[in-house]
Amino acid sequence: MMQFFQETHIDFLRVRKYAMSFSAGLILLGIVSLLLKGGPRYGVDFLGGTEINVHFQQQHNTAEVRGALSQLGYGEAEIKQFGSASDFLIRVQQQQGQGTQVSDNILEALRKVFPSDELTVRSIESVGPKIGQELRTNAIFAVLISLGLLLIYISIRFEFIFAVGAIIALFHDVMVTLSFFSLFNLEISLAVVAAFLTLVGYSLNDTIVVMDRIRENNRLLRRENRDIKHIINLSINQTLARTILTSLTTFIVVVVLFFFGGEVIHNFAFCMLVGIIAGSYSTIYIAAPVVVEWYKKHEVQKIKRSPVAVR
């Protein structure tokens, strides 16, 4: 039997206070960064505006491209060269009521200024300010509703405080990842939102697996009157092999995507890299301690028997 771990007896909860301070520090750092930068860096999806990704046959520099655009009054456009000297990303903050003509205007201007060069449009994204606002509201709305449903489901299947712990853990993961996005100055687009959802799903899965073990151990050890800390530590240790194996396999896939997946997937993969680590960590050091602290406060030493019997 190939095994990375023999039976472990690590007292995970002993360092929970340090771990929680560490998390809090990380999130605080992220919040400071967010505040300094005036919120997350939204992509055109959420901000409204036009983003064009063009490829030239010849090489040009940013100043030439800016020159071409400033004739149109788009002098303040964000122009980035990426990859080679012939790939450009042009972004214009949308003015009210201009529709999506901006992209046509820009392409026309570029073709006029570089007549001898062949220009390929790699992508255009143009979102009216109204739509941007709508997408943002919709995304937030969807996330809030699903969190609410999770709270109900976990409360029914486990206990209310478990649900609270799970949701705080999810919140922690999203905040940590958001902090990393802000620190590395990465952009939040709709695809990244999908990545956030994926990481929430992953983290949730992880948390439920451990909670399930806690529920089971509690049933088994109820008579022995063991305290909650012991039960939780035991459960985490028993599921440790599984936690690491699953994280590892998912990690492998995401690492490959991160390095070889191409530009479109890059930010998505980054989000997952952070998310997988945060997701496993938060189960042990956020969700579990929440339950422990709550029990200590209420001086209940035992977890109530869960409503659904486990055979």
Add this chain to the structure above:
Amino acid sequence: MRRNNTVRIVIIVAAITWALYQLYPTFMSTRLKNQASTHQIKIAQISGLPTDEINHALAQGLLEQKIREKLKDNPEALAPAVAETQKLTALDDRIANYENRAIQRGLDLQGGSYLVYEVDLPKLARDLAKNEDARFEELVRAIEAKSAQPNADFLKILREHFAANQVRLSRYWGNRSQTDVQIVDDIRKSAKDAVDRNLEILRNRIDQFGVSEPSITKQGDLRVVIELAGITDVSRAKNIIGKTARLEFKLLKEPEMINDVITKINGVMKKEMAAKRGDSLLTQIPVDTTQLASADSARVRNEKEVSVDELFPGSSLTGASQSDSAGKDSTLMVDQEVFKENPFSSLLGALGGDLGVPAKNYRAVERILNDPEVQEVIPKEAMFAWSNKTEPIADAEYYRLYLVKKDADLTGTYLVNADANIGSSNVGPQGEWQVNMEFNNEGAKIFGIVTGSNVNKRLAILLDDKVVTAPNINERIPSGRAVISGNMDADEAKDLGIVLRAGALQAPMHVIEERTVGPSLGRDSIEKGQTSALIGFALVILFMAIYYKLSGVIADFALLLNLTLTMAVLALLGATLTLPGVAGLILTIGMAVDANVLIFERIREELRAGKTVSAAIDQGYTRAFWTIFDANISNLLTALVLYQFGTGPIRGFAVTLSIGILASMFTAIVVTRVIFDWMTSRRKLATLSI
């Protein structure tokens, strides 16, 4: 413990068979498409036609004809090109056969355009209004400015703003007996109706443009989503789709009236400038009035451009003009001699017998014409109309400015046909592209009367309020045929033909969201995505096999089956696979692996505790079941909510995730269990390869 697995095995075999059957079209269409693209490249090489055009012609069934036409002077190239074309056409038919049962790739994976159009309510409301006057302009403009905010409801703002200013809506819309609420409801209803009719018209236009498998759907009441796969020239497509294409014929006003109006406008401007400044005209032309904002700038000789800042340091021009960042007039062309006496005339020039306006002065002139006081001096039955494009004269580009009748003499509703061709003998300039139009009987009658009673006058042809051409009426035209000509290239003429044939949109629409992925990026992201996903997947499979040995191989089989089933359900639902959808698949794989890891770790625990193999398997599955169940159901809940409330890309994620979760519960729990049971039932296993 012996379980009866016959039923389970039958179900599993049936599921596998069904999945393979569902995926066969996808497999075939992918393979055929690869073949087709090699033929397409060859045709492009031989004939020199751009791939876009090849695709359009192919979609319309005109490819061979087109190739023959293109290569008629080159018999050597013709034969192979035609042979390739026939192969491509045959392949195209076969692809079409499989295509609708295959999994569609999203535009982000194959390249194409996603466009969301919304009814332009402000424009529609204007179109529906009658008896518009200066007061109306003032009110509506204020509302338009307000409703540009996100989440603003134009009609609600319209009602409230009119009420606040104590103007009843019935003064401009509907009839006197209607309340404001009724009128707003009517406008909203006509917008909804218009969207339904627009759908048909748009479908018609896009079909004629030649895009294979366009998707045109309604979103909500006022929006239309258009997905065009594989097109490369988005600007042209947008031109065809978004054009309202309202065709109108209007008689030009007599030159005397034009001169008279210009004189009056000069008077108004002088008065305004004097009243607001009093000082030297030169330095203090309007700064605060938006209408004349830019007119303050230039000063110098004719044809010379002067920047605003250079002349008037410190003038806060920019604040005055709100909505036109795309071309702030920092300079104007003004004739200095004329300016003092006739400020408006100084902005104009002459272009043949028409008024010419340098492109640089366009906005300034437009603002002047929209000034309420200037509107007052324009006769009620007349209006100014711009030419639809500029003409180069000397170094500068000029627009023409016409004074036309306000009410159309004839409209495009009577049109029965419109075709682009190259002008021949009697109609239109020779050798230039033009569009021939044909009216129905009623239209022909009206056209005959209008032309008959206005011989030697000029008739402007307007498309969406812009003058395309304004020819002289030489004689009565009884045939009901008319020609639009004027500086069009082949594409423009063809596109105009398409929009005129398909008819005018019932309400103006504009693009509010556009996502275009060029074919090269689409191909890139597919290739990179596919390779990396395959590598990642292979690594996971390998890892499982090494770590769990035979059991790992069983889990790997379940994993493959899970992917196959998920894809098969996607094919069944006719779903589209997008990048976020792929993300959902990755999470699914993660969860399916996790389910098996959970079970196997549990079995190992039981084995360590000294249980027999079959007891350990039994316990392992039973204990892990509720864990897997709870984790999967929680994720399923989230996915369903996301599907219900999310938009586009998020929905794609939710769909694949939901299907994947259900499939993984089946494969990871049921399928692997059956295999284990089958292994243990044959002989008593002393050890388990896990």
